[in-house]
Amino acid sequence: MTLTPESADWLQDISGATSIEEVHHVQTLWSGYGQILRVRLNQPHWPNQASSTDASKFTSVIVKQISPPALEEQGGGHPRGWNTSQSHHRKLRSYEVESAFYSHHARRCEASCRVAKCLGQADFPSGQIMVLEDLNQAGYPVRHQGLDATGVDQGLRWLANFHASFLHTVEQADRWKDLWPIGTYWHLSTRPDEFDAMPSGELKDAANKLDNRLNQSEFQTLVHGDAKVTNMCFATKPNTPPAMVDFQYVGRGCGMKDVAYFLSSCVSESECQRNESRYLATYFEALRNAMSTRGIEQAEFTSLEISWRKLYPVAWADFVRFLEGWCPGHAKLTGYSRRMVESALDSLDDQHGHSHSD
Template sequence: MTLPPESAAWLQAISGASAIEEAEHVQTLWSGYGQILRVKLKQPTWPDSEPSTSTSLATRVIVKQISPPSSTEQGGAHPRGWNTSQSHRRKLRSYEVESAFYAHHAIHCDAFCRVAKCLAQAELPSGQIIVLEDLDQAGYPIRHRSLNAAGVNQGLRWLAHFHARFLHPQDQAAQWNDLWPIGTYWHLATRPDEFETMPEGALKQAATAIDACLNECQFQTLVHGDAKVANLCFAARHHQPPAMVDFQYVGRGCGMKDVAYFLSSCVSESDCERNESRYLATYFESLRDAMLTHGTEPIEFAAVENSWRKLYPIAWADFVRFLEGWCPGHAKLTGYSQRMTNLALEHVGGEHTPSPND
């Protein structure tokens, strides 16, 4: 795959490069909604970029080219068959959200919750295009499929610092209206099809109550929304904090949603069982330090920890609810995730509440 001619011409013009020397295909976007390329530029100058983002080192950039399938294709070749008009609209919105995050909010992230610098973005006839700094070239070339304890701790610290940067009381939401009103790709309001296919039982009956516990908790932040190990880029320098990519589902929420989902992506069931308390301690210690660093007064750390710790099993149950409808038998539906779900059901009482379609 290569850049469409108009995208290549725009990139060369916006970067001031004398030529595009090569374009390497990195991956196809989920369900065939475009592609990610690593592009090598010859002598770029980035004449119109902000000083904080343009850099003489940006001779290699990551180009995210969003070219959705036509509406007649109903959302592309989804690997699990969820090719619906609703999923199509959700994906289109997700790229609008990612664009808004890089344009207006990524500037608040620092070295402890590193994200790629956005060098340029545009809407072209061939689709939306986002040009990002190549994190490999910036010193974050390492990817993992699973993590040891040190790697898990690094990911949890990234989340803690990210959450501290955007922490706010529940009633202060207007400044993030361009992002998802509820972060994560699995939250209940956007998954009625998967909810309908869930097996009947206590979790389905309690789904709305579980969703409300998370959405109405006293303290909110921006959650990454897809904080899995595959989206972490680790630094070549061993003790340097990692970077995170893929902000399509960033929005308001309880930080525990990111924590539970991250742990589900990178550690085994037995590891979760053995080290749950240690991992949560790492997260909350890092959150406390980050709140002190970023000056989140008048929010008190103890109040946030007290609120969010209780919601850790709730966050697990919320994700389990999605998996039971989306992919019954998924590898993440473990004994540990069931234990968390049982704790959540005890918390909400397990009473029947209206479904999203009632």
């Protein structure tokens, strides 16, 4: 697996490199939709980069080559067998969304919610190509499968700063129309096959109501949409916030979707149970500080915190709904996630059963 000749010519052209030194395969994209490569360049000077300091420093870059298989050729490409036309079109759209995020929105992300710099994008007959800064070269070479308390806090702070950067009102929804109207890869309207496969029961019956509560939250931001620990790149320098990759499912939503999903990806059930209040306190403290530095008033933060804390179990339940249809024996279907589902279902009952204002 290597660069296609047309991609290699184009990369040399946009980077000003005298040659391409090495190409290493990093990983194949989900369901065989392309590949990620690390490419070493000889003496690049990046004519499209504004500052001269940037112009020569990107000697190593990440190239994301998207070359989807034709639907009829997919066969058993999906690890769990979900090869449908809907799934194919969702993946194609996800790469368009990622391209739009890097082109139009990523510049809002500061050091507190670091993302890779996008150095170039193009479409070829063989597929789409995206060139990104190599975060390993930029000082973020550490990857984790699970996290200790410090790592969890760093991840939650990244999310809080990202969410603060993209908070908006319903009237401002149009500014994100090139992204998913509802962020996350598991949201209900894009997962009818998995919903049909769910066992019947209370959670399935309540799926639409839970989805609506998240979508109609008064406070909306952009959610990363796949904020798992393996998409975080940690720095070698202590106390440096991590960087995040993989923005295929970024879109509007309640920040709790990212928080619940992130915690499900990096800490055990017992740690989630034991430290839930501390994790949420860390996130909301970071969010308050980030909103404050962006000139958002304390009163608005207080309202948002009250609203989003109530939606934390709802976000968990929404993710569990997806897992129950997609992979019923999944390791994330724990006692803790079940308790979150019960709490979310109880909150729906409270809404309907009481007339008092909460």
